Amino acid sequence: MNDDIILQTDHLSKSFFKYQVLTDVNYQLMRGMIAAIIGPNGAGKSTFFNLVTGYHTVSGGNVFFKGQEITNWARHKIAKIGITRAFQVSNIYPKLTTYENVRQSILAQQKRTLNLFIPAERLAKQETLDLLEITGLSGFRNTEAGILSQGDKKKLELALALASKPDLLLLDEPTAGMSSEETHETMQLVKRLNKEIGLTILFTEHDISVIFGYAQKLSVLHQGILVAEGTPEEVRQNKEAQACYLGEEI
Amino acid sequence: MDKKYIFIKRFWLPVALFFIAIILPFVVSEFWVHVFNEILILGLFAAAFNLVFGYMGQLSFGQAAYYGIGAYTTGLLMVKLQWPLFACLPVSMLTAGIGALILGYFCVKLRGIYFAILTMAFGQLVFFIIFQWYSFTGGDNGLQGINPPEWLFKAIPYYYFSLAVVTIGMIILYFITESPFGYTLRAIRDNTERTEFIGINVQRYMLINFVISGMFCGLAGALWGPFNRSVAPDLCGWQHSGHPVFMAVMGGPHHFLGPMIGSVIFTFLNAFVTGFTEYWPLVSGLVIIVVVLVMPGGVFGIIKEKGYFSPRDVGDVKNE
Numbered sequence: 302m303n304d305d306i307i308l309q310t311d312h313l314s315k316s317f318f319k320y321q322v323l324t325d326v327n328y329q330l331m332r333g334m335i336a337a338i339i340g341p342n343g344a345g346k347s348t349f350f351n352l353v354t355g356y357h358t359v360s361g362g363n364v365f366f367k368g369q370e371i372t373n374w375a376r377h378k379i380a381k382i383g384i385t386r387a388f389q390v391s392n393i394y395p396k397l398t399t400y401e402n403v404r405q406s407i408l409a410q411q412k413r414t415l416n417l418f419i420p421a422e423r424l425a426k427q428e429t430l431d432l433l434e435i436t437g438l439s440g441f442r443n444t445e446a447g448i449l450s451q452g453d454k455k456k457l458e459l460a461l462a463l464a465s466k467p468d469l470l471l472l473d474e475p476t477a478g479m480s481s482e483e484t485h486e487t488m489q490l491v492k493r494l495n496k497e498i499g500l501t502i503l504f505t506e507h508d509i510s511v512i513f514g515y516a517q518k519l520s521v522l523h524q525g526i527l528v529a530e531g532t533p534e535e536v537r538q539n540k541e542a543q544a545c546y547l548g549e550e551i
Numbered sequence: 552m553d554k555k556y557i558f559i560k561r562f563w564l565p566v567a568l569f570f571i572a573i574i575l576p577f578v579v580s581e582f583w584v585h586v587f588n589e590i591l592i593l594g595l596f597a598a599a600f601n602l603v604f605g606y607m608g609q610l611s612f613g614q615a616a617y618y619g620i621g622a623y624t625t626g627l628l629m630v631k632l633q634w635p636l637f638a639c640l641p642v643s644m645l646t647a648g649i650g651a652l653i654l655g656y657f658c659v660k661l662r663g664i665y666f667a668i669l670t671m672a673f674g675q676l677v678f679f680i681i682f683q684w685y686s687f688t689g690g691d692n693g694l695q696g697i698n699p700p701e702w703l704f705k706a707i708p709y710y711y712f713s714l715a716v717v718t719i720g721m722i723i724l725y726f727i728t729e730s731p732f733g734y735t736l737r738a739i740r741d742n743t744e745r746t747e748f749i750g751i752n753v754q755r756y757m758l759i760n761f762v763i764s765g766m767f768c769g770l771a772g773a774l775w776g777p778f779n780r781s782v783a784p785d786l787c788g789w790q791h792s793g794h795p796v797f798m799a800v801m802g803g804p805h806h807f808l809g810p811m812i813g814s815v816i817f818t819f820l821n822a823f824v825t826g827f828t829e830y831w832p833l834v835s836g837l838v839i840i841v842v843v844l845v846m847p848g849g850v851f852g853i854i855k856e857k858g859y860f861s862p863r864d865v866g867d868v869k870n871e
Contacts, residue, residue, distance in 0.1 A: 354748065380750035392748075394741040397734075405738050409749040414735040414756070421731045465749055 307332040307367055307469055307501050308353065308384075314361035315348055315525075322348050323525040325362070330469075330518075335495050335502045337512050339536075340522035341545070346505040347389060349522065350471050354386050355379045366469070383468035387475055389505075391454035393461065395447030399438050402446050402457055404429045406464035428464075436460040437486060451478035456487065463494070470494075472504035476511055484508065488515050513537075521545065565721075565808060572714055576707045586822040588710045590814050591717040592774045593794060597802075597810030598724055599767030600795035605804030606728060607760050608740030610667045612792050613674025614768045616654070617647040619787030621769025623681060626694040626776040636699055640716065640773050647769020648762050650677070655761035659754050662743070671789050678787040693783035697776040713774050720770055725807055727763065736760055797835065801842050803849030812850050 308330040315323040323345045330336055338346050351357040353364055355376040364372045371379055394402050407425045408414050416424075433439045436456045441449060446457055455478055462470055475491070476484040488511055494500045506512050512519065512533070519536040521529040523545035529536055536542050572591070576584050600614045621643035628634040628642060654673040661669055681688045688694070703709045727733050738746045739753055747753050776782045785791060794817065795810065802813030817835065824834045846853040 375752070376747040377750050377752045380748050385750075386748060392742060392745045394738055394745065396741050397737060401734065405734055406749045408731045408734070409746075409751050414731045414751060415759075416731045418726050418730055420726075420729045421734045422729070424731060461745065461749060 304368070305331050306365075308503070309365040310349075310353070310362060311365070312362035313349070313352060313359065313364065315345075315352055315357060316360045321525060323352070326522075326525075326527050328520060328527065330501065330503055332468075332501055333495070333499045334517050335492065335504075335515055336518040336520070337516035338503065338505050338520045338522055339507075339512055343524075344522040345525040346522055347473055348525075350386060350473055350505070353379075354384060354471060380465060380467075384471065385462040385465040385467040385469075386471035387455070387458040387462045387473060389473040389477065391451070391458045391478075393446045393454055393457050395445065397446060398443050399446050399449065399453075399457055400429055400433065400442040403432050403438075403460050403464055406461045407432070410465045432460050432464055435490065436463070452480060452483045455479055456483075459487065459490075467500070469501045469503065472502065474505055474507065476506065476508060484511060491515065568808075568811075569718060576710055581706050583822075584706045584710050586818060588706070588713050588778055589822075590818045591710075591713045592771050592778060593798065593818055594811035594814035595717045595720050595774070596768055596771035597795035597798035597814050598721060598807075599764045599771065601799045601804055601810045602724065602728070602736070602760055602764040602767075604796070604799055605806075605809065606733060606736040606740060607757060609662065609757070610796070611658075611670040611761075611764075612667050612789060612796070613654075613658075613670035613672070613677075614764065614795055615789070615792035616674040616677035616787050617651050617765035617768040618772035618775070618791070619677060619681065619782075619784070620650045621647040621772030622776045622782045622786050623688060623694070623772075624769070625773040626697045626782045627688075629697050629777070630694055636703070636777055640770060643769045643773035644766040645769075647772065648766040650769075651762045651765025652758070655758050655765065659757035659761060671792065674787060674789055674792050678784055678789075681787055682784040688784070691784060693781055694776075695781045697780055697782065699777040703777070709778060713778065716770070716774055720767055721811070724767060728807055732756070732759075797839055799849070800839065801849055803851030803854075805848065806851035806855075809849050809851045816850070 306329050308328070310326055310328045313323060313326040313328070314321070326349065338349060340346055348357065352359050355374050359372050363370055366382060366384060371382065394405065397405065404421065404425050407428050408421065411425065413424060430439070433442055436459055438453065438456055438460060441453060446454065449457060455475065459472070459475060472491070476487055479487060491502055492515060495502055516533060519531065519533050520527055521536060521542040528545055529539045529542035531539070572587070575587055579587070596614070596618055600611065603609055603611045603614070624643040624646040625636070625639040628639045629636065658666055658669045658673065682691055684690065698704065699709055703712050735746070735751060735756055738751070739756060743753055772786065775786070798813030798817050799810045800813065801816050802811065803809030820834065820838065821831055825831050842849065848855065
């Protein structure tokens with residue numbers, strides 16, 4: 302397998318009982334890229350993420366990460382080898398403070414969570430503050446995460462994923478619930494992380510301006526089938542993509 | 552914020568309780584010294600149970616099994632092998648921990664009501680083994696003559712011995728709850744799914760915690776035998792597993808001292824009410840109903856709600 306391919310799926314399929322939600326998806330993502338998977342609701346975008354990250358078991362086909370097969374691995378093992386994700390609906394620790402949320406993820410990455418006797422508050426202070434700073438959450442560090450605004454919860458979701466220092470970051474509608482200003486800030490951060498540390502990013506999104514503004518590669522899913530792939534310009538010109546995505550020109 | 556202020560804010564209550572516990576035998580009768588000794592032992596039991604309930608978010612209805620294993624280990628070692636009490640305590644923790652490891656291995660595969668039912672089923676299994684094994688455990692007769700050494704024989708010395716052991720146990724438990732491991736338990740409680748996605752093997756952490764909880768339940772059980780001079784299979788039964796549940800709910804499961812405060816309320820009420828009526832379960836049932844309806848977060852929950860503590864109090868003032 303080509304070393305530049307960070308993620309590859311071969312004939313990846315998923316069915317829930319008799320419903321086929323993903324069919325024979327052959328997908329390749331190159332290292333260091335920002336790519337997006339687009340498609341209407343129910344196209345199978347989140348299912349694709351769920352299969353790659355071990356959230357659902359794969360019904361057919363294989364998933365490879367950096368050349369290693371990871372099909373149906375346990376979620377924590379997939380996270381440990383370098384794939385993390387942010388969820389569509391923010392998935393955080395509502396009773397912990399924003400600071401404690403981020404610290405928890407950092408301590409897990411540093412493999413310090415089995416430490417029984419050093420107070421957690423003494424550990425990973427600077428790393429936590431830095432990550433809160435770059436995700437724009439410093440002002441809320443002592444706020445219980447459950448009462449943050451929807452946009453801030455999404456930022457925290459991103460911070461939790463970033464704290465794991467992944468090689469591949471999957472973002473499921475990262476800007477849903479954010480204002481246009483927050484959307485821009487978040488996507489700028491994503492772009493900066495990609496540029497500065499070479500983080501590979503795969504995201505799903507409905508906001509056309511975000512998709513065409515940031516993605517270097519687009520893949521179009523429709524009813525669980527990968528119908529088109531290419532640069533944003535190529536996809537824009539693709540009649541099949543236009544037909545099944547919005548039913549009109551994109 | 553000033554470190555000294557944070558320290559005082561965090562620890563004034565446990566320190567005050569500790570000093571009150573020291574002077575109590577000088578101001579109350581021997582009967583009440585017995586009651587307070589019971590409060591300490593059951594408080595440790597409830598605090599150990601609360602590692603699973605309040606911190607990890609799973610309700611165990613079988614922690615009495617490990618309490619009972621600890622009590623029987625000490626009882627058997629002292630009665631049959633004449634071991635000194637001091638040596639029995641760590642061995643009791645070990646046997647209870649092994650029991651929790653074996654039974655917990657299956658329990659941590661489940662969550663919620665299924666976890667609760669399996670812990671209860673295993674608790675009953677331990678109860679029936681002890682109940683039926685006459686030649687070894689004495690069956691339903693239990694074990695008698697578990698006498699502490701002479702210098703601990705009277706109520707007050709044994710009370711201070713219990714106070715010392717329980718205090719050490721509570722300090723260790725406190726450190727655990729404030730450690731990265733303790734926060735991982737909170738993370739599992741708050742959002743198990745997310746915890747897996749940050750790279751944590753949730754089942755493994757749940758098992759480790761179950762074992763730690765079992766060990767400290769065993770330590771509390773080990774203190775009970777010499778205190779009561781006997782042990783009986785009832786100690787392992789599901790009804791006894793309910794006591795730490797009541798205590799944690801009464802005191803407040805989301806506060807480290809909640810179960811100990813719950814033990815004070817529960818045990819004190821028990822001693823007080825049984826002086827007037829035999830219908831103690833009726834009274835305890837009414838108290839639980841009132842607590843659940845009026846203050847669902849327990850005593851500490853209502854104190855927090857009224858704003859006497861910040862949301863991050865007693866061991867939770869952070870990042871100021």
